Amino acid sequence: MEKNIKVNDGTVKTAALRIKNLNKTLGRRQILFDINFEAYRGEVFGFLGPNGAGKTTTIKLITGLLTIDEGSIEIGGYNLKKHYEKALGSIGGIVENPEMYKHMTGMDNLKQYARMRDGVTQERIEEVVKIVGLSNRINEKIKRYSLGMRQRLGVAQALLHRPSLLLLDEPTNGLDPAGIKELRDILKKLAHEENICVLVSSHLMSEMELMCDRVGIINNGKMVGVYTVEEMMRESAGDTSEYIYNVDNAERAAALFSEMEYAVTDDTHIDVVFSGDDVQDRLAQLNCKLIESGVKLYTVSPKEKKKLEDVFIEITQTGGVQIG
Ligand SMILES: Nc1ncnc2c1ncn2[C@@H]1O[C@H](COP(=O)(O)OP(=O)(O)OP(=O)(O)O)[C@@H](O)[C@H]1O
Ligand SMILES: [Mg+2]
Numbered sequence: 199m200e201k202n203i204k205v206n207d208g209t210v211k212t213a214a215l216r217i218k219n220l221n222k223t224l225g226r227r228q229i230l231f232d233i234n235f236e237a238y239r240g241e242v243f244g245f246l247g248p249n250g251a252g253k254t255t256t257i258k259l260i261t262g263l264l265t266i267d268e269g270s271i272e273i274g275g276y277n278l279k280k281h282y283e284k285a286l287g288s289i290g291g292i293v294e295n296p297e298m299y300k301h302m303t304g305m306d307n308l309k310q311y312a313r314m315r316d317g318v319t320q321e322r323i324e325e326v327v328k329i330v331g332l333s334n335r336i337n338e339k340i341k342r343y344s345l346g347m348r349q350r351l352g353v354a355q356a357l358l359h360r361p362s363l364l365l366l367d368e369p370t371n372g373l374d375p376a377g378i379k380e381l382r383d384i385l386k387k388l389a390h391e392e393n394i395c396v397l398v399s400s401h402l403m404s405e406m407e408l409m410c411d412r413v414g415i416i417n418n419g420k421m422v423g424v425y426t427v428e429e430m431m432r433e434s435a436g437d438t439s440e441y442i443y444n445v446d447n448a449e450r451a452a453a454l455f456s457e458m459e460y461a462v463t464d465d466t467h468i469d470v471v472f473s474g475d476d477v478q479d480r481l482a483q484l485n486c487k488l489i490e491s492g493v494k495l496y497t498v499s500p501k502e503k504k505k506l507e508d509v510f511i512e513i514t515q516t517g518g519v520q521i522g
Pocket of ligand 2: 253254255367
């Protein structure tokens, strides 16, 4: 049985994947250290980490391509070690390039693959083709497919047996922006409308931000943390806003602002920090004050906020930030 779990916001989620204290050594090197996380049905879970972090290794352990040294993996409620076949039966996965026969059509490839799985009907094949948006090209030979189309056919193939967990290792590698968007929309739809748990790995924060509901960050084989995308956005935005004032008399303006108890972080170009949510009103007030005191105000511009990418680098380098 899949376990229902009450999460922070009070809603109940169904865990499609549960990883506990996972350790893995390859050769003489320990690659994974005590990995712990859960991914739920109905969400796109991003597995984010720089090159060499251990994403592929973790995904290979989940798909049974590598054996577990220590710890446990539960898929669809089945322990991978104890109920290997049932656990793997709940997964649809593309770890490396999906195996396909290039001289055959997309449809024939799916039929070929369906023969190796129990209970995949022609109806289901047509259904998955539709889901990935290949209906009008499915009878063409794969050698004429673009990389994006091949990737989507791979997703179709992985979905045939109605898995509860879809695993994709860096699925957008090599795709152009249009291809990335198409795939992203498909994966979101699968999670949100078909209640599948979609786990995608990536080393790009910007991509995760657009595609995922939650993101688990891995670095040097260790889990740094699991955050909702909203939490990460909030973290990157911070709860303060900063504005840069360009005036004729910086010293005078700085004195004025300090008097009004605003934090002035730089008195050469006047950098003012606001917190709270009535920023617009207070900006208007400040601007009035400046003009009243005879300071010439040329421009006020919001200071560029920290990019998510920077937050990611910060998180992976410092070993975690406090969020929430
Ligand atoms: N068979 C192996 N023997 C020894 N070390 C290995 C083996 N396979 C992978 N590694 C090492 O394990 C670490 C994690 O590799 P892994 O492929 O899981 O990283 P990744 O997060 O998927 O990186 P990338 O973003 O580059 O795909 C790397 O340092 C890699 O060199
Ligand atoms: Mg990898």
